[in-house]
């Protein structure tokens with residue numbers, strides 16, 4: 001265990017270490033054996049600072065300094081609008097969704113206005129399914145809705161298409177005041193969204209140029225949505241700053257949380273664990289698994305390393321939820337191919353409790369539940385799953401949060417962002433770009449990009465109309 005100073009976030013890696021049950025685990029020497037690579041990684045990462053690649057860390061104080069203006073705007077619009085809708089995709093959507101689910105009432109939108117401090121309902125449109133898009137429009141009054149168009153590049157076809165539809169819709173229902181219903185969050189210097197926002201007078205927030213979408217939750221991408229929905233963004237940043245300080249100031253794999261977490265991931269990968277399962281035993285962290293999946297997949301899934309050598313690296317993220325996926329995926333984790341490392345996320349305590357009534361008339365194998373609480377049952381099941389995986393010789397680790405608080409979520413976000421940055425160094429790849437999807441994003445050729453478009457034209461030429469390919 002690596003107890004943090006605030007003892008609010010602990011990394012328990014017992015399940016990764018060799019033991020009488022876990023003969024395939026690591027020895028401490030394995031972790032210490034990575035120390036020089038980790039120190040080199042730390043040096044390389046700080047050398048990246050001038051290129052902006054570390055801005056997700058270095059700009060945290062600047063994000064804190066911007067809070068008064070951001071929160072003043074958030075309070076102003078929260079009082080004016082009943083609905084707040086994010087238009088965005090990838091990091092522009094997953095961070096806001098993850099933090100909202102972790103820190104607000106699970107049924108926030110279903111609460112009565114005064115139960116959510118009269119803050120607006122929160123929606124995220126992160127896809128271009130025409131039915132889902134139109135059906136949200138059918139349940140919201142556009143005159144009472146604020147749309148936050150979030151795009152770092154300002155050139156993502158999906159988000160820009162959503163923007164064009166919403167702007168047209170708002171012009172129809174709100175006339176000249178349509179601009180008051182749109183706030184834009186985009187890069188400070190480039191992309192199509194910036195000139196549109198300037199020309200049409202939309203309120204604008206800036207994503208610093210050095211911070212990529214999947215690392216942008218602690219910029220206005222995530223902070224504005226959180227503030228509008230009543231989340232304590234000051235505490236969110238305080239936790240991030242505490243974790244960031246710890247990671248930048250402490251040396252050694254057993255003291256530096258990012259070094260430890262990335263070492264465990266790297267050693268697992270070296271031992272053939274090409275799949276990384278992220279399994280919170282907290283419903284409020286279910287979408288955090290989606291956010292982490294993008295961070296891990298898009299940062300590490302790279303064809304070339306930094307020498308230009310073709311390496312095809314990466315570790316496939318799998319999202320799971322405990323206890324739920326004990327009834328769908330754990331069979332595979334325990335007895336299927338030994339190609340996975342599982343990271344559990346648990347709380348020391350939930351913010352509420354639920355007792356289970358006693359019924360002495362029940363059969364013994366159900367009666368034992370009476371008088372317990374749901375959280376006792378959940379904790380027991382999580383430990384039992386850990387034990388079963390240990391007996392099966394499967395690698396697992398655990399991040400323990402004292403509770404779901406803004407401070408702890410800030411710590412968790414920074415830990416996972418730094419883990420990813422370190423893993424990129426250990427892989428010797430650029431963890432901060434995404435060439436594999438870049439072309440598809442900016443062209444109208446869809447995710448396959450121009451190459452896919454040309455291949456499709458060639459296939460049609462060779463095989464006739466596209467439909468023959470499916471027959």
Ligand SMILES: O=P(O)(O)OC[C@H]1O[C@](O)(CO)[C@@H](O)[C@@H]1O
Nearest residue numbers: 089090091151152153156213214
């Ligand atoms: O914020 P943008 O530039 O619209 O990009 C949205 C998403 O698309 C990607 O650039 C590529 O999938 C992600 O990295 C990013 O989070």
